[in-house]
Amino acid sequence: MANFLETIYTVWLRETIRFLKSKSRIVGSGGQPFIWLAIAGVGFSSAFVLSGGVSYLTFMAPGIIGMTLLFSSIFSGVNVIWDRQFGFLKEMLIAPVSRVGIVLGKIAGSATVSLITAVVILVVEVIFNILPFSDLSVIGLMEAVAFMLLIPCAFVSIGLIIASTVDNVEGFQVIINFLVMPLFFLSGALFPLTNAPEWMKFVSAIDPLRYGVDGMRGALIGVSAYPVYMDLLVVLASAVVLVLIADFAFNRIEGK
Amino acid sequence: MEDFTGKYSIIANALSRRFGNFTAVDKVSFKVKEGEIFGLLGPNGAGKTTTISMLSTIIGITSGSATINGKDVGKEKDAVRKLIGIVFQDPSLDDELTGMENLDFHARLYGVKGKEKKDAIAKVLKLVELEDKANKQVKTYSGGMKRRLEIARGFIHNPKVLFLDEPTIGLDPQTRRKIWDYVQKLNKETKLTIMLTTHYIEEADELCSRVAIIDHGRIIKLDTPERLKDSLGGDIIRIGSDAPGRLAELIRKGKFTVSVKERGDSIEVTTKNGSEAIPKIIGIAQKAGIEVAYTTLKRPTLEDVFISLTGKEIREEGASDTDQLKRNFRFRGRR
Ligand SMILES: Nc1ncnc2c1ncn2[C@@H]1O[C@H](COP(=O)(O)OP(=O)(O)OP(=O)(O)O)[C@@H](O)[C@H]1O
Ligand SMILES: [Mg+2]
Numbered sequence: 001m002a003n004f005l006e007t008i009y010t011v012w013l014r015e016t017i018r019f020l021k022s023k024s025r026i027v028g029s030g031g032q033p034f035i036w037l038a039i040a041g042v043g044f045s046s047a048f049v050l051s052g053g054v055s056y057l058t059f060m061a062p063g064i065i066g067m068t069l070l071f072s073s074i075f076s077g078v079n080v081i082w083d084r085q086f087g088f089l090k091e092m093l094i095a096p097v098s099r100v101g102i103v104l105g106k107i108a109g110s111a112t113v114s115l116i117t118a119v120v121i122l123v124v125e126v127i128f129n130i131l132p133f134s135d136l137s138v139i140g141l142m143e144a145v146a147f148m149l150l151i152p153c154a155f156v157s158i159g160l161i162i163a164s165t166v167d168n169v170e171g172f173q174v175i176i177n178f179l180v181m182p183l184f185f186l187s188g189a190l191f192p193l194t195n196a197p198e199w200m201k202f203v204s205a206i207d208p209l210r211y212g213v214d215g216m217r218g219a220l221i222g223v224s225a226y227p228v229y230m231d232l233l234v235v236l237a238s239a240v241v242l243v244l245i246a247d248f249a250f251n252r253i254e255g256k
Numbered sequence: 257m258e259d260f261t262g263k264y265s266i267i268a269n270a271l272s273r274r275f276g277n278f279t280a281v282d283k284v285s286f287k288v289k290e291g292e293i294f295g296l297l298g299p300n301g302a303g304k305t306t307t308i309s310m311l312s313t314i315i316g317i318t319s320g321s322a323t324i325n326g327k328d329v330g331k332e333k334d335a336v337r338k339l340i341g342i343v344f345q346d347p348s349l350d351d352e353l354t355g356m357e358n359l360d361f362h363a364r365l366y367g368v369k370g371k372e373k374k375d376a377i378a379k380v381l382k383l384v385e386l387e388d389k390a391n392k393q394v395k396t397y398s399g400g401m402k403r404r405l406e407i408a409r410g411f412i413h414n415p416k417v418l419f420l421d422e423p424t425i426g427l428d429p430q431t432r433r434k435i436w437d438y439v440q441k442l443n444k445e446t447k448l449t450i451m452l453t454t455h456y457i458e459e460a461d462e463l464c465s466r467v468a469i470i471d472h473g474r475i476i477k478l479d480t481p482e483r484l485k486d487s488l489g490g491d492i493i494r495i496g497s498d499a500p501g502r503l504a505e506l507i508r509k510g511k512f513t514v515s516v517k518e519r520g521d522s523i524e525v526t527t528k529n530g531s532e533a534i535p536k537i538i539g540i541a542q543k544a545g546i547e548v549a550y551t552t553l554k555r556p557t558l559e560d561v562f563i564s565l566t567g568k569e570i571r572e573e574g575a576s577d578t579d580q581l582k583r584n585f586r587f588r589g590r591r
Contacts, residue, residue, distance in 0.1 A: 003367075010364040018352050021393075087348035094314060095365040096337035 007101030008108055011092070015079070015109025029117045033068045037061075037130070054223055058132065061125045062144075062216035063189030065118050066151065070187075070209055072117055073152035074180055076110035077159020081169050084253075093253065103247045106160065111152035118148045122220075135221050143219035143228055150235045151212040155183075157242035164249035182207070189213045208238040263290040263325075265417050265449035266311060270320035273306050280306040282473040283320060291447040293439070295464035297454060297558060299570045303473040304453035305345050308419050311451070312342050324417055341415030343407050345422045345453075351395040355386055355405050358394060359412060366413035380408035383438055400427050407435060411442070418442075420452040424459060436463055455570050457559045467558065471566050481558060488556045488564055489514035491530030495523045495537060496549035503548075506540050526556075 019025060037060070083089040092102055122144070125131040159176065166172045186193070186200065187209035193201060204210050215231030218224030224231065266288035273281040281303040288294040296304045309315040311322055313333045321328065327335040349358050359380070363373045381387045384404035394402060403426055410418060420439070424432040440463065442448050454460050460467045461481045468478040477484065497503050504523045508516050512533060514526040527533045530553040541548045562570050 006364060006367070010361060013364075014350065014353065014357075014361055017357060018350070021352055083350075086351065087344060087346050088350050090314060090344055091348045091362070092365070094312060094337060094342060095362075096334050097365055 004098055004101050007097040008105040011102050011105025012108045012112065015106065016112060018079075019109075019113045029068070029072045029113070030120060032071065033064050033117075033121050034124070036067065037064050037125075054221065057130050058221055059192070059217070059223070060190060061131045062220050063187070063213050064125070065121055065144075065148070065216060066187060066189045066209055066213040067184060068118050068121055069114050069148060069151040069212070070155055070180065070184060072114040073110055073155040074159045074176055074183075076113070076156055077161075077163040077176070078169060078172055079110075080106070080160060080163035080250075081167065081172055084167065085169075089253070099251050100247050103160065103243070103250045107153055107156045107243060107246070110156040110159075111149060114152035114156075115145075115148045119145075131220055140219040140222075143232065144216050146232060147212050147216050147219070147235060150232075150239045151209065153239040154208050154235065154242045157239070157246035160246040161242070161249045164246075164253055183209055186210065187213050208235055208242075211235050211238075260289060264288060265290045265292075266294070266322070266324055266451060268307075268311065268320070268322045271307065271310060271317060271322050272319045273303075273310055273315065274318045280473055281310070284470070284473070284475050285320075286468055286475060286478060288449060288451055289465075290449055291443070292465040293443050293450045293452065293463050295452055295454060295460040295467040296470050297457075297460045297467050297562070297570070298470035299455060299568075302470045304470060305421055306473075307470070308342070308421050308451070308453060312340055312419050313337055339416045340419060341410040341413065341417075342419040343410040343421060343423055345425070347402060347406070349394050349402055349406060349409075352393060354391050354393055355381075355397070356390040358405065359390075359409055362409050363412050368413050376412050376414075380411050383411075384408045400431060403427055404431065404435075414446075415448070417449045417451070420450060422453055422455070424454075424456065432459075439463060457557050457570065461558055469558075469562055469565060471562075476565050477561070484558060484561045485556045488560060489526045490528040490556075491526070491533075492554055492556050492560060493525040493527065493530050493533060493537070494519075494550075494552045495525065495541075496521065496551075497523065497541065497546055498549070499546045502544065503537075503541055503546050506544055506546075507537055510536060510540060512536060530554075 037057075080089065083092070093099075122131070126133055126136070158179070162172055162175050166175060182203070186204040186207045188204065189209070193204055193210075196204070211226070211231040211234040214224045214226055215228050215235065218226075218228040218231065264287045266286075268284055268286050270283040270285055271281060272279065272283050284303075284307060286294075296307060298304055306315070310317050311324065311329055313329055313336050317330050321330065323329065324336045325339055327339065329336050350361070353361070356377070359377045360373070363369075363377060368376055381390055384407060386401060386404055386408065389397065389401060394405065397405065403424075407420075407423060410420070423439070424435050427435065436459070439450060439452075443450055452459070452463065464481060466478065466480050467484060468475045469484070470476070477487075479487070495503065498521075500518050500521055500523050504516050504518050507513060507523070507525060512527060514528065516526075517524045525533065525537070534551050534553060537551070538548055559570055
């Protein structure tokens, strides 16, 4: 019987192999953020005037990274549903290994994919000077990478929770689409929430991505609403809670 | 039950499973001896897969209990999972991965490592003759190749008890024969206990040391294939004639038969010695001026046992067709 780490590694390995084999997923997850950056950045930049001399594109750059992390991770829960329809889920559930290991392996697999995509986007943003090189620091980059790891852990978990309770792809997509838009728009990834109505600010306060985006802004361009370590703690706490709930939900799945 | 002092690998005790209000498996009890090949034979929907799913910890038990080598399937799931291997009825491969990657995944999860892993994978690939396909993506395999790969996977980690749910469904006769040979060899050489479900009569007859006949979630008879067939009382003769009712009456009077049944315009006679009975029957018919259109003689099969117990056929051919459809549909349903 495989030990805990081997289980995580085995499940992670499979997720990664699958991703690398799927060219459409690679192109899709890498291409989408740039389209947003191009359209939204150019389109909105005239609509917002930001204080502090930060250009709108620069303001948006960490937001786009946050968006990529959100989209690529939360939708990856669909893999569990495919696994169930393919029957492969049974192969995993019947193995004499800890289910936590399987859940963590799945989360690690999707999070790796999200992290890699996010790093690619970060590099491109720096190359095109959307993120000014002069603003970057080693500490800042390390903080950003920490967010890039923790944010997917939170959202892959949400995807897993939904996938454990819904057994068809359509249902999953409906629910996720319903969740993903508010999570995205209320995160402050695209526009600052300083002038938003109170109710919106309130809802936004329970959106983990808000702290993720804010933290990455602090880490990468030195502008943030809260101290970076606070953001990091909030994201860490939400990731831990969501991983635990995902584990609970996954444990209730029967193999049939 | 005969005297048996050895160990039991599987003990099921009034095992039941309900889905909503529907009882799929209804207080099933049986014991599988260590090292035997035990068969569950029954038509579609009889509850075979549900029984195996409970024994292999895939689904929960509604009531009753079961143990595998003494480990409780409800309470000691991990211990049970370590002991067993299973080949599911429905496809359970990752189509995007290669055959090798599928086997590697399985080996890793079961803690088979290093050289042991390499050897085990090479061995099972050779068995199912997929060596040259091993590095191709599974989605490029034919249905039969996928089945062979799944069977190979079930053996990798040297289980103590192996569950085979309709192992040879959708395979051509040669491959089926090969799998049977291997299952028998494995069973003999390693004393592996095997429980298989099937609705192929020959599969149950050829492979199993004992067969439980299951219908509507209940085991209606359990014995060796030989004794099940003997229980019918001998050979079965079918006689076509223009006056089946009258002829049946006359044969009954002859008192050399175990049973005489009318089935439409033919008669079914069960008797100890079929080849001697046919001339007698023809003699009786001639004397009475009844025309005999044909006679057939056969040794009873497990199908006949099933018919005599339930009044219906297992419908081997039709069943395998729908199963094939089901599999194809599932293959297509992905993506
Ligand atoms: N998840 C489920 N929910 C509801 N009913 C189910 C479920 N699984 C099985 N059943 C029902 O339980 C009964 C037994 O099913 P099972 O799959 O065990 O049959 P089987 O003997 O394996 O048949 P087959 O030869 O077709 O594989 C069937 O009537 C089936 O419809
Ligand atoms: Mg079945």
